Amino acid sequence: MLRARFTYIWLILLLIPAMGLAQIQIGGQGQSTLKPAQNVEVSDVPNDAGDAVEISWELPEGVSADDLIRVRIYRSTNQSGPFEQVGTVPPLTNSYTDEADEENDYLVSPKETYFYKVGLYDGSYQAMSAASEGISPQISFFNWGRLNVFIILGIYFVLTLYFIRASRKGREIYIRTLPGLEALEESVGRATEMGKPVLYMPGIDEANNIQTLYSMVILRYVTQLVAEYETPLIVTVGKAFVVPLAEETVRQGYMDAGRPDLYNQDIVRYYSDEQFAAAAGVSGVILREKPATNIYLGSFYAESLILAETGFLTGSIQIAGTGNIHQLPFFVVACDYTLIGEEFYAASAYLSDDPKLLGPLKAADWMKILAIGFIGIGAILETFGIHLFSQLLQI
């Protein structure tokens, strides 16, 4: 009797874990209480090339993000499937943008219609939603999100053309004195008197940087100056791509001055594309050849102070100018003259007095007034909690 009871208890003890296992197995086959995501909606991402779709969903009643491990997104070109997983998001997120990125290169195309399903996964079971409505991404031919930039650029363009025209018709355009540019001729004259060269460095950035490109305009002017005085010129370059550009500019400068005989191929010296290797090379030139004038005009980074301080040690007159505002304090401290930001871009107009070049300067002044107005209006409206204006200017 006792033996029969023990057998009965053993059977019960063995059945308990077996029942548990059976429960998990049933859940895995789709009989969990986890409900699928609701209101799975798809929409086209605006202002794109028709290569993105936005999917959003809601968690079902009684399910919170804490109950889930992750949410999986599936896509198909057929409502009945088969569906392919295209992305995964954390449970707290309730939207996903299906677009190409570093991990997902399955691009959607405007030529196809897509259906999406959302799978809620709790670690052991996945509840799959019904398929969404079909969507074909739309191609946008204009990015309406950038309309504000377009309008402002348009205003700038019209103002530029207007002032070029006005300047050509003889309207007087005043430019304040820029000591850095005034000092250019004086510094070249000093180099001539001392019988030492003038060093010019157009920054260390690529030729596609507008500062490097613009520096070539000033280099041409400096070359004309040194050609007139027959002063030696050294142009140090920190990017291989700038070498042919600088060589052509210098050659043209000597030709403009009527002294092509003074041009030689060793004027433009390339050092390295590496920032500090170039800085070391140029510092070496400054220390060895001791130029009377160092002109640094272009895009500079951390090497700015190395160059300017080395030039200071050798007693050169130094003129610098850059649009990289983080380097401006270094140049201001170590150089005799510094063209601050926009002054650098005013150089060609200032030096040539050409009406075509003076017009854009005036247009830029009007744009600054416009910017000041925008800042003032924005500050007042934001103070009163009106965000419409700042939203209009957001990109």
Add this chain to the structure above:
Amino acid sequence: MARRSIPTMIAFFFGAMMVINYFVPWGWFSDRANQVQEWGLIVVAFAYILGALNVMRVHGHKVQRKDEDWRFSIVTIITMIVMLTFGLLPEAWGIGGMEKGSPFLWMFDNMYVPMMATMYSLLAFFIASAAFRAFKVRSLEATLLAVTAVIVMIGAVPLGGILLPGSMELRTWIMETLQNVGKRGIMIGVALGAISTSLKIILGIERPYGRD
């Protein structure tokens, strides 16, 4: 005439293409614009050959003329040839390539990188000497600059709050209000200058390329 107009037309076409690309997300157009940028990369790759030739020419002439410190030019030429040779040799030869264990990478890691780090480290000394000159109290403006700099420096270190109570808050205010105002003013000017210059180059008003 053609010497002037053809480069201007090319500059206008490609410049305008890049501006339009910013506003037009249409895939066909952006593909063309990206393709043009890839052409740029190819041109840049060829520019390295010109760069290497420039180094050889300039330093070769220096050695030929026995200019001051011409021996350094020999070192430059030799190191360039050595690095180029090891970098260009096929990896299969055992001494070529740029992978781990290759002589090229060994030289890069153990010679080139420390030299770059040394140059960068020099900045600390240059900053000290430049700051010494900048903070000399010579005028009212220089005094204001020096006082502000002292507050900012004290407020930037943990001990600053104890040495000068309120310096940390004052530093934050100086950096976020006074400094930002000036910085943004310059930034607006720089941005307008850059747009204006781009416009002048695209329209052929300013021509840093080609001949007149």
